[in-house]
Amino acid sequence: MADVIFNSFKAKMMDGSIDLDTDTIKVALVTSSYTPDQDAHVFFSSVTNEVSGTGYTAGGATLANKAVTQDNTDNEGVFDADDVSWTSSTITARGAVVYKSTGTASTSPLICYIDFGADKVSTNGTFSIQWNTEGILNLN
């Protein structure tokens, strides 16, 4: 499974209904049993097999210190944020779903799915996502 940018997000970004500056953006962890559907998965309520475990709260974590920046060296726009971690956690996750949280799963639009490439595990330790050097989202 590769990374996915949900089609609905592409449209919502264009029409301005998702605003990465002002919206609450969250990241949730999912197991290998979740298969993202780029076309049909629109809201967080479509996401199945979210991880459960010690130190993890359903719905995931809110991205802090979000930044939309312009990179004139690489000629791109980049969305980034602080790395995310779940301390004292026991988690097994295969990927992460980034979404706009409205507080209600059925109205929280999906943004992207990030495939970790393999199951990542924490056992009574810290589970961290270190965002890619190229940012969480990168438009070039």
Added chain:
Amino acid sequence: MEKKEIKSLAEAFCAKGKSYRKSEEGVAEFNALAQPVQAKVREIVEANRGFRRVNGSLEFTEEALKAQIERLEVKKADMEARLPVLENKISDLKDELAERFGDNNK
């Protein structure tokens, strides 16, 4: 590994350009780099966006912070100006719906 060598290796990797960095080959090369070199690459790339990452948190330069504030001020004014335009657009679409399909939900 000496700092000078770390910097040199990171700069050499970055010099190959973003297309290479994002290619399968580039990602594989990045993953094979020593941890301090990877961190330096990240530092170089993120500096182009006006920030560095300190213990996982973004830390903007003074110049970038000012630019962000200015951008958001402009955006705020722009958003306020958009509301009436949006209302007009909704109204126009409702008119068209009523005109062409006889919808009375105006």
